[in-house]
Amino acid sequence: MSNKKLPCQDNKGKIEEVVENIIINEKLILKNTENINQTTMDTKSPKHPQQKLNKISNNVSLYINDANDIADKLNNIDFIYMDPPYDTNRDFTLNSKSDNTGFSDKWDSNSYESWLSTLVSNLKKTLSNKGTLVIHISSENSFIIEKILRDNFKNIEKIYWKRCHGKNTVKNKFGAVIDILFVAYDKKRIFNEVRIPIEEDSIWAFKNKDDVGNYSLGALKHDRTRKGYIYTIEHKGIKYENEYGWKLSKDVVEKMISENRIHFVPKSKNMYIKVYKHEHKGKPLSNLWDDIHSITRTNKDPRLYPTQKPQKLLERLIKIFTNPESTILDPVCGSGTTGFVADKLNRKCILIDMNEEVLPIITKRFEDKIYNI
Secondary structure, eight states: OOOOOOHHHHHHHHHHHHHHHHHHHHHHHHHHHHHHHHHHHHHHSTTTTTTOOEEOSSSEEEEESOHHHHGGGOOOEEEEEEOOOOOOSEEEEOSOTTOOOEEEEOOOTTHHHHHHHHHHHHHHTTEEEEEEEEEEEEGGGHHHHHHHHHHHOSEEEEEEEEOOOOOOOOTTSOOOOEEEEEEEESSOOOOOOOEEOOOGGGGGGGOEEOSSOEEEEEEOBOOTTSOOBOOOEEETTEEEOOTTOBSSOHHHHHHHHHTTOEEEETTTTEEEEEEEGGGOOOEEOOSEEOSOOOOOTTSSSOOOSTTOOOHHHHHHHHHHHOOTTOEEEETTOTTTHHHHHHHHTTOEEEEEESOTTHHHHHHHHHHHOOOOO
């Protein structure tokens, strides 16, 4: 048999060669398309600039990243403030048609709790031995946070922040005016006393006046719930005594009388301690904070981000849970209020956020320096 190729065999070989070249070209095109798509995704991904640490000021630095990815690089943090997404299934933007600044708070089933649980576990490892974690959450979603925190910390406290007086615009449920701040720590922590200044409408209490200044009346008489010091004080011919006793001993009261620190009421035969306005330290804080209001168009705290919290709230938290040498962390920083206030109070602060849009917002905020504290 002859080995000479038939014309049809030559054509068949050429056809196979063409088909093979087409397949190779298609693969190259597909690969190039994937590379282009990957480049586009990387550019938009929060992880793209993760290697770059943005220095906002001498005290404040910003990472654009998921806090879970860099928590292991951090340590000796005295205070963490965290205002995470609330799993609301909503998109948050500023109230402007021309400004889409914000974020999406939509999660797959169980992914929110899983992300948050991992983050809390990682953040705990960054705390110093005197550190505190505060998580700010809406009252509606507080049960998830409490469960996670009780799995990680020995001590949990709650601060109830009444963010507004509000009026209910929803017909079938109560209006939500309370946020919960969960305070979590293990052992000893930094805790500085902060008092609420005297409000203008409370100044009337200091209506009494002597040569020293205006003063209010502090109770000296014990009530019937418990027994105090039993004795009689005679002043200008009138005897002052009380069936249930006095809160201070006789020696202390006589010394205060010599210093003109006791106010006498002859008609009721009662004694009071003079509490001078210029000496008053303010009201001690309870776990209900109703003197700080959320950001509105009318106050001096410009709203730069949909879920931004007021500077005065962060100021109070930072003063309570940090010292001047402390380092602060905000792992979901948004508009950077934590860092902005920390810088004003001369504290070191590390900010983290997955949203690249926060970088120009925070940078401009530090340039404008509009404080409301």
